[in-house]
Amino acid sequence: MRLLPFFAVALFTAVGCATPTTTERLALPELQTVERVELDRYLGTWFEIASFPQDVQAGCTNTNATYSLRDDGEIDVLNRCTKEGKEDIANGRARVVDTRTNAKLEVSFFGPFWGDYWVIELGGDDNDDGAYDYAVVGHPSRDYLWILSRERTVEAGVYAGIIERLKARGYETERLNETAQAAP
Numbered sequence: 001m002r003l004l005p006f007f008a009v010a011l012f013t014a015v016g017c018a019t020p021t022t023t024e025r026l027a028l029p030e031l032q033t034v035e036r037v038e039l040d041r042y043l044g045t046w047f048e049i050a051s052f053p054q055d056v057q058a059g060c061t062n063t064n065a066t067y068s069l070r071d072d073g074e075i076d077v078l079n080r081c082t083k084e085g086k087e088d089i090a091n092g093r094a095r096v097v098d099t100r101t102n103a104k105l106e107v108s109f110f111g112p113f114w115g116d117y118w119v120i121e122l123g124g125d126d127n128d129d130g131a132y133d134y135a136v137v138g139h140p141s142r143d144y145l146w147i148l149s150r151e152r153t154v155e156a157g158v159y160a161g162i163i164e165r166l167k168a169r170g171y172e173t174e175r176l177n178e179t180a181q182a183a184p
Contacts, residue, residue, distance in 0.1 A: 021141035021142065021143055022141060022142040022143050022170070022171075022172065023140065023141050023142045023170070024141075026142075026170055028142065028169075028170040029170075030140065031118060031120060031138055031139075031140045031142060031169065032120065032169070033098075033101060033103035033104060033118050033119055033120055034101070034103050034119050034120065034121060034122050035101060035103075036101050036102060036103065037101065037102040037103045037119050037122065038102070039069070039075075039096070039102055040069075040130075041130055041131050041132050042067065042102075042119075042131075042132060042135070043067045043068060043069060043075070044066065044067065044131060045064055045065070045066045045150070046064060046065050046066075046067075046135065046148040046149065046150065047063070047064045047148065047149050047150070047151065047152050047179075047181055048063040048064060048065075048146060048147070048148060048179040048181075049134075049147040049148060049149050049153070049154055049159070049178065049179060049181075050146075050147045050159075050176045050177060050178045050179060051063075051144075051145060051146045051147070051176070051177060051179060052143070052144055052145045052146075052175050052176065052177070053175070053177045054144075057081070059083050059084060060081035060082065060083050060088070060179075061081065061082045061083075061179070061180040061181070061182065062080070062081055062082040062180070062181055062182055063079075063080070063081040063179050063181075064079070064080055064081075065077060065078065065079045065080075065148075066078045066080075067094070070093070073095075074093050074094065074095045075093060075094040075095070075105075076091070076092075076093055077091070077092040077093060077094050077107060077109075078090075078091055079091075079092070082182075090109055091109070092107055092108055092109035093107070093108055094106065094107045094108075094117060095114075102119075103118060103119045103120075104116070104117075104118050104119075105117040105118070105119070115139070116139050116140055117137055117139075118137065118138050118139065118140065119135055119136070119137055120136050120137065120138045120169070121134075121135065121136035121162065121165065122134070122135050122136075123135075123158065124150075131150060132150070133149065133150055133151075134147070134148060134149045134150070134154055134158065134162070135147075135148045135149075136148070136162060136166070138169075138171070142169075142170055142171055142172075145166070145171060145175075145176065147162060147176075152181035152182075152183070152184070153181065163176075
């Protein structure tokens, strides 16, 4: 069985649904992104620390994504998880839709269907390698959310700070599920 990538789920809201989104239901302001994403610092492998649960991810552990720049300027996305003892892999692509900030992207794993992928928080400006340490990725509906890290874990204080900032943005953080990450 192929893993439906954790970032691809957001595309279903682009197709439309009868249920109001969290943003609509709670009359929240538009979701704000970070001021700027330096793509060269964002590329590489990210481990999922926590996310809003999706049926297609049920039973997944060791979830991660690797991003690499393509010759055409888009980004290759390789998503992996362990499900029922086997590695599950899905390939997709991403493209920047707001070149002023690079913080609003779209991802596709299904032909012409694209889903919003907004970078709403970044951490780690003091790295030796220049890469971001963690990222928080959301969807304008606030119905999808992922906390990502370059490492398989984040410090408790960092995680607690992320949660507090998400609450302030209107996210229902009680919905977050932490992702099991085995030691390498």
